[in-house]
Amino acid sequence: xxxxxxxxxxxxxxxxxxxxxxxxxxxxxxxxxxxxxxxxxxxxxxxxxxxxxxxxxxxxxxxxxxxxxxxxxxxxxxxxxxxxxxxxxxxxxxxxxxxxxxxxxxxxxxxxxxxxxxxxxxxxxxxxxxxxxxxxxxxxxxxxxxxxxxxxxxxxxxx
Numbered sequence: 001x002x003x004x005x006x007x008x009x010x011x012x013x014x015x016x017x018x019x020x021x022x023x024x025x026x027x028x029x030x031x032x033x034x035x036x037x038x039x040x041x042x043x044x045x046x047x048x049x050x051x052x053x054x055x056x057x058x059x060x061x062x063x064x065x066x067x068x069x070x071x072x073x074x075x076x077x078x079x080x081x082x083x084x085x086x087x088x089x090x091x092x093x094x095x096x097x098x099x100x101x102x103x104x105x106x107x108x109x110x111x112x113x114x115x116x117x118x119x120x121x122x123x124x125x126x127x128x129x130x131x132x133x134x135x136x137x138x139x140x141x142x143x144x145x146x147x148x149x150x151x152x153x154x155x156x157x158x159x
Contacts, residue, residue, distance in 0.1 A: 028062055028148045029054040035143075037152070040070040040078070047082050048091040054098075060148040061103040063116075063133055065156045073156055092118060096159040102148050105131065105140070118159045133157075 029051050032038045041064055045051050054060065070078050081090040095117040108114065113121045114133060122134035131138045136155035143150040 026145045027055040028060055028145045028150055031143045031145045031150045032062070032064060037066045037068075038064050038150075040067045041065055044070075044078075044082065044090060044094060048087055048094050050091065050094055055147075057147060058100070059102040061099040061101060061108075062148065062150045063097045063099075063136065063138070063153040063157065064150050065097065065136075065153045069136075069153060069155050092159050093156070096120065096122075096157050097153070104142050104149055105138070105151070108133065108138075108151075116157075120159050122157065 026034075029042075029045070032045065032054070033042045045054060054062070080086060081093060098117045099114050100117065103114075108124055109126060109131060111124045113123055115121050123132075125132045133153070134155075134157045136153045136157055138154070139152035141152070143152075
């Protein structure tokens with residue numbers, strides 16, 4: 001294959017990458033489970049009984065905290081949330097990371113605030129070129145799924 005043909009193919013793959021991933025039948029929950037940096041989030045979603053909601057047909061945008069973001073919580077906070085008797089609190093925290101509808105990074109930049117399923121508004125700010133939601137910095141890459149978008153969040157957002 002000629003170098004120019006390889007370049008055209010590479011550009012085409014970059015431009016269609018997210019839609020190709022979505023075309024493979026991945027849900028938001030599949031994306032979260034498929035990335036090691038979200039293993040704590042995946043376990044929390046399972047513990048709260050919310051996996052089916054993130055695997056359904058309704059489109060959602062998830063601000064997905066990394067394992068490091070969960071580790072930055074005060075000592076014992078995550079363990080406390082994961083206790084069966086605190087399932088309601090865990091669910092509330094997780095719902096504070098989910099917005100109804102599909103919002104890519106460019107869609108989010110156009111807003112001043114977002115209202116997650118928790119009902120409590122989150123501010124949207126662009127600080128020195130970095131997009132922050134509720135004070136949590138988002139990574140620059142969107143991960144597309146059939147039923148929404150996953151954004152990497154640098155912090156756990158508490159309602």
